[in-house]
Amino acid sequence: MKKTINIVCLLILLLAAACKKEGDFVVKPLKAIEPVTFAGGYVLGDTLTLYFDGVKMRDYFGPIGSDWETTRIAFEEDRASMELKRKKTGETVYQKTFDIKDADNAIPKLYFDGAKMQPAYTYPTPQGAEYTANFYLDFPAGSGTADISLEMIEYRMDGNTPVILGVTSVPIASNIQPGKWTEYVTLPMMPTLPNTHPESGFAPYICVKKAGKNEYYVVNKDEEIFTTIERNSLQLQLPDEYTTNGLVQSYHLYGKTYSGISAVISNDLVRVFPK
């Protein structure tokens, strides 16, 4: 009995000794929030994950905007250590340490080409009035190669519903292999086509299609044809009869799915890295 009572007393003692008035703050107090300059950049070929002091912050794929959220940095301690790691390999491709005492915290513009970090994306200077473009198809393995073509869609309106009368296809690039930049191709002029119906009009789209097939690269179930075309199009600029200056465009093409709807996303790296 004595032993039992002693054990119980010991247990109570342990319970009482563990009582704490102060706990650990859930929202950690900060020493300071300082401004930071982040010039943004671009990531393709893999996803880069940003870590601060070993804690994962966010993934970067595609454009890295110099958004409002990246203009400030919080210091719980005097220093904060930043790392960018490849998602596929875990390899650190960029790192930087910030100090609370630094007057100017800045991150230069970054470009990850799928293998390593570069100071910028490089491209040739446009020649004369020629329009050229290259493409980087960045879809998951097994998605297949792609063609890019200009689709001139002739349609007329039946009430509020567009009725497609015909499609004229002009090839721009064919058999694009995923995971690497294509050679620069010269872009054709925007064609002028005759109307087959007095009330018809033309809608030009630069579309991504499956290589060698008349199928759009991304197709969602039960979707209007115009919606499918829009979800597979990119804003590639073509020269026309009034064009006087040349233009270089470098399009990164990748897919995105939101709420069950997939679409092709395109970004021109020449605009992200202007000379």
Next chain:
Amino acid sequence: MSRLTCLSLLFIMTASAVLMASGVKSQDLRDVRVKVTSSGAPLKTVLDELEKQSGFSFYFTEEIGNIPGVTIPKNAHSLYEVLREISNSKKLSYKQSGWMIAITKADVQPKAIPAKPGRISGRITDEKGDPLPGATIRVIETGGGTQSAVDGSYVLNLPPGVYTLEISYVSFVTRQITEVVITEGKTTPLSITMKVNTKGLKEVKVTSGYKKASIAALYAQQQNRAVLSDGISAEQIGATPDKHVGETLKRITGVSTTDNRKVVVRGIAERYNVSTLNGSTLPSTDVQERDFEFNMIPTNMVEDIVVAKSITPDMPYGFAGGLVQITTKSVPTSNFLSVTLGTSVNSRTVGKDFMGYQRGKYDYLGFDDGGRNHFPKGLFPVPYDYYSGFDPRETDARNKIKVAEVAEQNKRIGGTERLGARTYQAMPSQNYQLAIGRAYSLSKTKKRDLGFVGSLSYRNTQNNDYIASMRRGSWARKPANIDDVTDQNTGNNYGFTTTLGALLNGGFKTEKHQVNVYNLYTHIFDNQFSRITGWSHENPKDDGLSKFPSIREDDRPKFSDLLQNKISGQHRLGKINVEWNVARTQLNTVEKDAVTASLGGIEILNKAPLYQYYSGSAYAPEIGGFHRDQYVYDETNRSAELSAAYEFRLGKTSHTFKVGGNYLDKHASFDWTILPIVGTTPFKDALSVQEWGNHMKMDDKTNYLYYRPIGYSLNRFEGRSINKGAFVMIDSKLFDNLRIVGGIRAEYFRTDTLDSNASESVVYANMKMMLLDSVRTRWLPSVNITYSPVKNLNLRLAYSESMIRPGLMENSQFVRFSPNYGTVLRSRGVESTRIQNYDAKLEWFPGAGELLSATYFYKYFDKPAEYYSYDQSNTGNYDILITNSDWAKVSGWEFEIRKNLGFLYEGVPFLKNMFVSGNLTIQRSEVRSRDRNVKTVDGVDSVYYTYLKYRRALYGQIPRQYNLGLQYAGKKLGINVVYNYMGYKTFITGSDPNMIEYERPRGQLDAQISYRLLNGKMEAKLNISNLTDAPFRFFINDHSTYRIKPESEGLPDLEWNDRYEYQYGFSEKFEKGYIGTANGLKERIGDRETFTRYIGRTFSFSLSYNF
């Protein structure tokens, strides 16, 4: 080390020292535990063994040492008992001197060391509870016995041991009670109910165990009550893991609970049930809802709980579902002193982070250390406009209240160091109880009994309820993107509760008079901290400003004191029996420094998200998302009852004529101080919330941060109600098998709102209350008929009318956000509800502690009050409000069984100790709802109603519920497994299925193993509750599960049933559905899961020791 730790350490060390010292110092042979393994050997061998075990030295001659065949009985555990046995059996004597014991031959006839006898006492009564004087109590083992006194009481002195008692009385069935344990120097209580022998003089014996006799006594009371009732005895409660009454109630037929705190009887919600403690009503512990939270009463103070379901005129308080009568332990029949220690761990709490705001030094003791004192007297409102208050954009000259005055008020209120969530280590729960009972007989010739029961208890529990889904109230109803698994609203509710309880009941009784006093004090510190992370209905998840979920914190530290003092008397004056009582019940609750806080998640470079506390906006008129509050509620109930019953006979029939009256005065006040913290820049950058108080000096015009109470946030309610009643009734026993109890009761009720003001919002401050109660006196007839065609079988019929009166605060304009509902809870004015009750019950008591019963009931409610979800502005943001519907009808069946399994096969003694039990309630209800409208004629507002054509279920209704139990009650080992199931429940009602919230069916499996040690002095119990970790799950029939009826297109003002129909595969019940497409987007077509909460499995262990 905190002061608490020091105090605890000091207490434990002192207690340990006292306990240990008593064993070391005394050299008392009774305290020296030994175990003889050499039984049968020569005495020398036995003494050598005792010497090694005890430390005593034995001195004896060789002749004595050679005495052979020394046998020690197994029940001799102390050195004293062993030596006594040796002395008696071998004609020796011994003498102790310090640590030496000399054994010598006895010169004369040896004196056996007398064992200190134990006692058994109790009362012998018939089935009607009347005493049986002169009943014979015989001890089978000794052949001795005694007879009961005039009042049926008896006392028997017996040596320690286990006995079988036989009780006999002329023309009554002789009963045998087995396994009655008599402990040295202690009294074992045992009251017996005898049954009339219907087989003439032929002797019939009924045998039952000690535990079963206690349960049988409860059933005997149930059998003999004039009203329909069900109950649970202390013995049955002790066989469950339940720590407080709220956990126990659901074990009773037809009773279920909400959150283990609020009682639902026959599927009828808490506001239609009345609770009494020792016969006096209990106040509502929730300021806004009319109910008593039963977790305030620990089960170890309870003698029994009986739920009356029909009404007699002498019942002073109206109810519709049931009258929950809790009786605490009162005058004991024997002396006792017991100590209980217990601890428990919860699978979702211990070992996990436990959050809360800064604790006080004495939280573990249940008291505030002053750290929550931020509500000085004399605070003034600071309206946000310059002409009546303070506008931070204006100059000091233009503002009525000056900057310095605001700064001074900030200083008086004090700092914000306590604010902000912290993480603590969750601790196992702990409970301790000391209980003492003493009984004294003041006369040897007359009955002059005096006694008291006292109890002190302490309990600290910590619970971490995981809220797996919160999609109620203002929270987002669905994920913005069905594929986004991160779009979830989740959280936790952390409960830190310290309960201190003290009970002191006493009484004095003679043959004709009895006076009892009851005193109960309960102090509870209940700190509920809710932290929900998610997206709101107004700001669903997106890639922009609502990328990260917001967090809402509600910290509600509540200190409650419940004190009940009552004195009651019973006097027999010839043929008149007079009963009276006077009681005072006081409830005081102080919610001190309750904090509502909002945190927003923003994204910066190295924090995604960075969470910061937001103050309210200094430019918005509302209270805002950050405020610290104090709510003080005081309620005092004074009651008195007096009745006189006259017994007379007419021929062969006996009757009791009873008249009486009661008076209940309830007075309540509720003061609230809500202190919003507002700023000119709501986000304070790197400033932590704990530092806010250091920046309230108002010296930086660009960044003001200050307390801004508004008129309606410094306000109060005060109300008083008077309830007076008088009754006349007759209780007639006709033809030996027919009993009719009937009469009428006149009840006067008046409630006055002395002071009432709104809170929280200027919108609600401008609302008017519409009170419609005008009839003050009601006449309430009732009749109960009991017919017993054969013994042990009752057929009961009952009719009664009752009134449910509004609670004092139910007609207050007070409005407050409820973390549980996810929205504000308010009243629209409540009027009294009149209920007609019809009951029919067939009950059979086949044996001791056995019961089979079936009941049918029907109730009609005139103006039932219900909790509605109400979307006043049709924005999708709804409030919960209480208001009256037109009428409701509730009908149903109840079944109960409790049966011993001994009849299966008599050759297995094991089965005689096994019971199966179960109860089932099936019911349905329909309500005619109404919409309240206001029209203005000649500038005067008047209310009119439009009535809904289609019926729906009553708020709080549970159509099906059952309990199953299997109990083994052995001499030492006890095993109890119980399963409680509750079917669909209407949690919140509404005029549209899209607003009606249901609770999904839930089953809970509990188990207990108990074992008695040390000759029954110690009992160890291991309880496991909620073995399957069953969650509480709620849902709403989502609009995606029904469609518009084609024929209703274009027709205006249609009710839901005319406009819509459920789609194929969907109904009112929960159907999870499937992922489909709506408006081009993927969406769940199925019912919306609004709230899911897991409470975890609890493993508790307790040790009780009876001295």
